[in-house]
Amino acid sequence: MLNTYLKELEGNYLFTEIVNRTQAYTAVHPEAKVLRLGVGDVTLPLPQVITDAMHRAVEELAHAETFRGYGPENGQEWLRRAIIEHDYVPRGIYPDVDEVFISDGAGSDLGNLSELFAPGGRVAIPEPSYPAYVDTSRMAGREIEWLPCTRENGFVPALPKTRPDIIYLCFPNNPTGTVLTRSQLQQWVDYARENESIIIYDAAYECFIDDERIPHSIYEAEGAEEVAIEVCSFSKKAGFTAVRCGYTVVPQETGLWQMWMRRQCTKFNGASYISQRGAEAVYTPEGQQAIRENLRHYKETARLFREGLQDMGFEVYGGENAPYIWCRVPEGYTSWSFFDYLLEQYQIVCTPGAGFGRSGEGYVRFSAFSKREDCEQALKRLKNIG
Amino acid sequence: MLNTYLKELEGNYLFTEIVNRTQAYTAVHPEAKVLRLGVGDVTLPLPQVITDAMHRAVEELAHAETFRGYGPENGQEWLRRAIIEHDYVPRGIYPDVDEVFISDGAGSDLGNLSELFAPGGRVAIPEPSYPAYVDTSRMAGREIEWLPCTRENGFVPALPKTRPDIIYLCFPNNPTGTVLTRSQLQQWVDYARENESIIIYDAAYECFIDDERIPHSIYEAEGAEEVAIEVCSFSKKAGFTAVRCGYTVVPQETGLWQMWMRRQCTKFNGASYISQRGAEAVYTPEGQQAIRENLRHYKETARLFREGLQDMGFEVYGGENAPYIWCRVPEGYTSWSFFDYLLEQYQIVCTPGAGFGRSGEGYVRFSAFSKREDCEQALKRLKNIG
Numbered sequence: 001m002l003n004t005y006l007k008e009l010e011g012n013y014l015f016t017e018i019v020n021r022t023q024a025y026t027a028v029h030p031e032a033k034v035l036r037l038g039v040g041d042v043t044l045p046l047p048q049v050i051t052d053a054m055h056r057a058v059e060e061l062a063h064a065e066t067f068r069g070y071g072p073e074n075g076q077e078w079l080r081r082a083i084i085e086h087d088y089v090p091r092g093i094y095p096d097v098d099e100v101f102i103s104d105g106a107g108s109d110l111g112n113l114s115e116l117f118a119p120g121g122r123v124a125i126p127e128p129s130y131p132a133y134v135d136t137s138r139m140a141g142r143e144i145e146w147l148p149c150t151r152e153n154g155f156v157p158a159l160p161k162t163r164p165d166i167i168y169l170c171f172p173n174n175p176t177g178t179v180l181t182r183s184q185l186q187q188w189v190d191y192a193r194e195n196e197s198i199i200i201y202d203a204a205y206e207c208f209i210d211d212e213r214i215p216h217s218i219y220e221a222e223g224a225e226e227v228a229i230e231v232c233s234f235s236k237k238a239g240f241t242a243v244r245c246g247y248t249v250v251p252q253e254t255g256l257w258q259m260w261m262r263r264q265c266t267k268f269n270g271a272s273y274i275s276q277r278g279a280e281a282v283y284t285p286e287g288q289q290a291i292r293e294n295l296r297h298y299k300e301t302a303r304l305f306r307e308g309l310q311d312m313g314f315e316v317y318g319g320e321n322a323p324y325i326w327c328r329v330p331e332g333y334t335s336w337s338f339f340d341y342l343l344e345q346y347q348i349v350c351t352p353g354a355g356f357g358r359s360g361e362g363y364v365r366f367s368a369f370s371k372r373e374d375c376e377q378a379l380k381r382l383k384n385i386g
Numbered sequence: 387m388l389n390t391y392l393k394e395l396e397g398n399y400l401f402t403e404i405v406n407r408t409q410a411y412t413a414v415h416p417e418a419k420v421l422r423l424g425v426g427d428v429t430l431p432l433p434q435v436i437t438d439a440m441h442r443a444v445e446e447l448a449h450a451e452t453f454r455g456y457g458p459e460n461g462q463e464w465l466r467r468a469i470i471e472h473d474y475v476p477r478g479i480y481p482d483v484d485e486v487f488i489s490d491g492a493g494s495d496l497g498n499l500s501e502l503f504a505p506g507g508r509v510a511i512p513e514p515s516y517p518a519y520v521d522t523s524r525m526a527g528r529e530i531e532w533l534p535c536t537r538e539n540g541f542v543p544a545l546p547k548t549r550p551d552i553i554y555l556c557f558p559n560n561p562t563g564t565v566l567t568r569s570q571l572q573q574w575v576d577y578a579r580e581n582e583s584i585i586i587y588d589a590a591y592e593c594f595i596d597d598e599r600i601p602h603s604i605y606e607a608e609g610a611e612e613v614a615i616e617v618c619s620f621s622k623k624a625g626f627t628a629v630r631c632g633y634t635v636v637p638q639e640t641g642l643w644q645m646w647m648r649r650q651c652t653k654f655n656g657a658s659y660i661s662q663r664g665a666e667a668v669y670t671p672e673g674q675q676a677i678r679e680n681l682r683h684y685k686e687t688a689r690l691f692r693e694g695l696q697d698m699g700f701e702v703y704g705g706e707n708a709p710y711i712w713c714r715v716p717e718g719y720t721s722w723s724f725f726d727y728l729l730e731q732y733q734i735v736c737t738p739g740a741g742f743g744r745s746g747e748g749y750v751r752f753s754a755f756s757k758r759e760d761c762e763q764a765l766k767r768l769k770n771i772g
Contacts, residue, residue, distance in 0.1 A: 002504060002642075003501060007645055046448055058440045062431055062432055062434060067429070068628050069428050070425075070627045108654055111654070112498075112653060115392065121387055132653070136652060241456045242456065243660065244656070244657065244658045258393075263392060267522060269491045269493040272490070272658045272661055273628035274629065275658055
């Protein structure tokens, strides 16, 4: 009667465990200045053009003449149009306005898209990976084929050995910071078309891409509209982790559009109007300029981490066209023992690679979303490891 | 491979069909002043104490010193505490602060709670009912036992004939406006305890209850914490249909708490911080007074509908301690043909009862959330039917 897959899922979630260990440390050392460099949460405030738009939306709801209630479950059309115009058309991608669905954040859609598929079945997941792909698949009782990403293969997963129903891909990658070239991405789309698999493409970090050879969207690969759903977010692009807004593209050609529309109209009442008005302001000229500046700041933090750690002799990956720095731990440490070591000796909180999957063992993740002064302070403290 | 239950679900959703027929009418009669009296969407603007709180939250996000990112997946603790203090403690109910989960609205949780249970299984659903219970159950491939609510049984469903895994109950009821007494509710809790069924209790309209004999919460029934999940919303209570915030109580004693926490931490990143600050303001003294005034307005609209329709000779149910008026259609009409008749002859949009289930045939629903002037105008137009 109960969902035994969900019931039997092990209890501890990576980020909860990090919080618990950090709290245990600060309880004993209340004076410690702990530097949180692990979690992928943004730290820069929202640009004024965005908060102005949200103030206006709040004011609309305060007055009878402008008050509004439920919006469309799939999101406001003006926001869907702005997304297409700015994020897709310049890349030669032309989704229909109804193929874009506004969400309350990528996390919800990445989880809920699982409902399009029958329970069970097969899924291919690169590892290390964002834990939610795995947990979501386990809750649905799916058989998982792991696609290991190691320094030997440049953290680029090989194609699955057995045909999966669903493939989760995330580039720029969380946690390794790996990016794919156009031809590498095309291989995945070709594989999915040949095997009738569906790719759920997590593009939450595309805004970190500067290199023109790196695709921002899976729809830059030929034929992707037949096999790929793309999940995007304003969280990292515009600092919306508290505001909650994202979007997902489900092309008609996937044969899944009608199902997703039906799912969303039944189990979702749309994202907050205020959040959607904030997201719309991201696409104004001032909004575009403001988020470019914020992203420049985070990219610079990524560079500081990468070069600082490299200078100290660490083996470092990612951090270019990506917000995450994937750092090999010194000989003799596991990723959790190095986490404990950094916490206890340097009051630095990183994210242990093992929390992202077996091949994450031996690595820790640093995040470019960390506060700049914390990054700089951490590098100073760490100079002692050298 | 695909979820065939979802794929094969018939396409048209009740409210979409109403919108389509209304648009078809207005396309041909652009001059018509159509009165929308069907949909359960609020129409009064948000009280200033709530919009002030949301403005402050937006401002917090605009400045580095007060900026914040992700909140707890299960919601801000200050909001969970305010809910317990105001909505439960005065009724002798003492949920633990972690048993309250903040959502982005009741719609999401009513849908997603289905994931706690294995696919298939049995569910009991009173009918007529809110369509999402049915669609959600069908998407999970569940066998449905219908519990007809007719004028013969006073629109109070009988207990199921066969033990269900899940029972959906909603009181004050949508669409019939029926309320249960404490002893009637206790029968359901006793049944669920004897049969180890779980009740998903939709309490979205509890704020319409004035009669002290009518329970606001299922936890007013003895032992309900063992078998009931209660889903609540700020949508109707405080006009939050655009703002998106609700809450769900999952008691530890149900054995489902851990599973729901795991589900939410994996597939949900919390409700908007701005929305949660708005919800918190609902519980200030000014907030409580403001929403009481708005509710008084809607309750008066319900009374006008009820008495106005009764005076014209209609057979009318609900509308007391409930926002919905359940009106029997005249001899010779079906609920959809009466919908068309009202639209074409009087430019009045109601909600056809058949859209809520087989026993809804022969009724239409009017909503107390309609604009007062539209309600009054509609009653004037309808005097001609008499």
